[in-house]
Every structure is written in C-alpha cells, then in structure tokens.
C-alpha cells in the first residue's frame with residue numbers, strides 16, 4: 001500500500017475555506033458525522049443509529065433528489081438493504097441477456113430474481129426517511145460541505161450556514177467528493193463514464209426489449225444497456241474508454257440498432273435534451289487511517305469495474321463503516337482496521353473486477369464465449385443466490401454442481 005498512514009494527533013488537517021466560522025448546529029459533539037445521503041451514507045447512518053451513536057448526516061442536495069443511475073439491484077444488493085423494498089420495486093427479472101453486439105444473444109435464467117429494478121430517487125429517499133424516524137439523527141439536506149478540518153481529536157465540518165463537530169467522519173459523498181479530497185485514503189485505479197436516459201414507454205411506438213439486456217461492444221470498451229421498469233425504460237452506455245467523443249450520437253445509434261422507434265419527433269427531441277454524462281471511480285485502493293475517517297461507496301471507488309454496479313458496494317461499505325464506528329466509539333477497535341474489514345465482501349470484488357475488466361473489454365466477444373461455455377453456471381447461480389463476484393469465482397466448482405441440479409438456464413441465438 002503506497003503513501004503514509006494518516007496518524008492521530010499530528011496537528012490540524014484542513015481542507016476548503018476555513019475562515020469566518022459559522023455557528024455550530026448545537027453545542028453537541030456528534031459521535032459520527034456522515035457526508036452524503038446516497039445508499040452508502042444512509043447505510044452507515046442506519047448501522048450507527050442501531051448501535052446507539054448520535055449521528056449527523058449532511059447532503060448538498062434537497063431530498064428527494066435525482067441520482068443518475070439505472071437502478072438495477074443484484075440479489076446481494078437487495079440482501080444488503082436494511083429492509084424489504086416493498087412498493088419501491090419497479091420490476092423483477094429472473095432472466096437477463098448478455099449479448100455480443102451484433103453477434104450472439106445469450107439469455108441467462110435463474111429460479112429467483114437476478115435483477116430487481118428501482119428508481120434511485122425513491123430508494124435513496126426511503127433510506128433517508130427510515131433513518132429520520134430515529135431521535136438521535138440530525139439530518140440536514142441542501143447543505144453542501146464546503147470545508148473540513150481535523151483538529152484536537154475532532155472533525156469540524158463547515159457548510160455555508162453552520163459548523164458541525166464530530167468524533168468520527170464517514171465520507172459517502174460519491175465520485176469527486178470533498179471528504180476523499182481532504183483525506184486522500186482511496187486511490188481510484190480508473191474511471192468509467194456512464195450516460196443514462198429514462199424513457200417513458202409512451203414516448204415509444206414499440207416495445208423492443210422484453211428483459212434487461214447488456215450489449216457488450218455496443219460502445220468501445222463497454223456496453224449498452226436497456227432495463228425495463230414498469231412504464232419506463234432505463235437505457236444507457238457504460239465505457240472504460242477514455243475521452244470517448246459523440247456519446248449522445250452513440251447512444252441514439254445504439255437505440256436505433258436495438259429497434260427503438262419513437263412515437264413522434266417531439267418525443268425523440270425531448271429524450272435527446274435530457275442527456276448527461278457521469279463518472280464512476282473504480283478499483284479503489286484503500287489506505288489505513290488512524291484518524292477515524294471512513295470512505296464508503298463511490299467516495300472509495302469501490303464499484304464493480306466489469307458492470308459499473310455500485311449500489312451493493314455502497315450499502316455494504318456503509319454498513320461495515322457504521323459497525324466499526326460503533327466499536328471505535330466504545331474503545332474496542334481502531335479505524336485503522338477498516339481496509340481489512342472491507343476486504344472479504346467489498347475490496348476483493350473491487351480489485352478482481354478491475355483486473356478482469358482490462359482483458360474483458362479488450363476482447364468482449366472472446367470473454368463472452370468463455371462465459372457461455374464454462375463460467376456461466378457458477379456466475380449465474382452464485383449471483384442469483386446473493387454471492388459476491390469473488391465468492392462466485394472462489395466457489396466455482398461447488399456452484400457449478402449446484403447450478404446443474406437446479407433450473408439455472410442458458411439459451412443462445414444469433415442477433416440478426
């Protein structure tokens with residue numbers, strides 16, 4: 001692991017404009033302050049509240065807020081949620097397609113849902129609302145953090161309106177967040193770009209995609225996706241290629257090649273206008289810190305590089321950070337153990353998916369052939385059962401046998 005450890009008691013560490021201190025929220029010194037209210041931050045908050053900590057959570061956006069995301073949850077992500085999704089479910093699918101673009105269509109099936117669809121604003125808002133019922137949470141939205149300081153054993157966190165003081169800090173503020181810039185404990189090995197559009201079905205003249213599909217090679221070093229969700233479709237492109245140009249034109253060419261037809265020119269123009277690109281930091285290498293600060297989710301660059309899946313990694317790293325905060329508060333543990341505690345269920349996947357993504361996206365047609373012929377059984381059965389990616393690889397022989405005994409299925413056909 002490169003770089004020095006952040007040490008306790010080495011004098012102040014500050015970031016941002018620290019002059020002109022606004023008033024504190026209360027005289028309270030919070031046990032934990034969480035920056036960000038996506039799945040990572042809210043998972044850390046829920047866990048810390050359950051353990052009896054007094055928590056403050058800040059988000060720069062007003063809730064419910066929009067988060068560009070396809071909202072596809074794998075079974076491990078569903079299991080990592082603090083409670084059942086219930087009415088938030090926008091569709092479940094026991095089949096999905098992994099296609100070689102303009103090559104072979106492969107439909108994989110399992111006896112239970114492989115993908116559960118949600119709308120991210122609804123999911124994130126539900127997690128926040130559940131936590132807000134708890135008396136020991138102070139939740140502040142519409143208050144971006146502007147500056148951070150670690151001084152005399154406390155974090156001093158400033159917004160434009162106030163300063164909050166806390167003993168421990170969780171950075172769950174996503175890609176390019178201020179906490180990871182102030183405490184550079186995670187090094188992203190790369191970044192993916194992702195663009196997404198949410199299309200109303202009524203904007204389309206047809207319904208060309210019956211199940212979630214991933215079209216590998218539809219964009220250089222990446223894939224195109226279509227996720228059906230009730231009356232909407234999430235469509236987009238994910239790519240590891242650097243500086244890819246004409247992304248909007250590529251997305252609409254992809255939709256055209258998938259057979260999408262618009263109900264009217266106005267509907268198409270409206271879809272073209274609502275277009276934005278986003279980055280997903282990947283392959284995060286995490287350093288231990290004796291200053292009690294924990295990066296979770298995209299702030300730590302923990303997402304899966306092969307698929308861009310990041311909700312599970314945010315929920316799970318948030319839970320682990322919250323549990324460790326509680327033990328540190330009781331004097332039973334040190335924040336320096338955070339990377340080791342993330343290893344089995346988060347960092348191993350972050351690392352393996354990053355390593356494999358290079359080879360996979362260099363020759364997606366070849367990689368998909370290997371998947372179709374050998375690896376699909378353990379990966380589909382393992383994923384369907386809620387296993388992490390690295391656990392699927394490590395337990396491949398056992399999962400292969402289990403898959404043969406159940407109705408895990410595969411159908412292939414050529415795409416015309």
Ligand SMILES: Cc1cc2nc3c(=O)[nH]c(=O)nc-3n(C[C@H](O)[C@H](O)[C@H](O)COP(=O)(O)OP(=O)(O)OC[C@H]3O[C@@H](n4cnc5c(N)ncnc54)[C@H](O)[C@@H]3O)c2cc1C
Pocket residue numbers: 035036037038039040041058059060061065067068069070071072073077143144145146172173174175177178194195196236278279280296297298299303308309310311312314
């Ligand atoms: C187009 C797209 C599609 C995706 N599709 C999927 C998918 O289908 N399935 C999946 O699993 N993953 C998907 N991902 C990845 C997933 O969205 C992220 O990995 C996940 O949102 C990370 O959660 P998080 O809690 O770490 O951060 P976020 O959800 O990004 O939350 C960070 C929060 O911090 C707040 N914040 C930022 N700066 C500050 C500040 N200075 N002060 C206060 N608050 C601040 C933001 O307002 C935000 O609410 C997708 C990503 C993209 C871009």
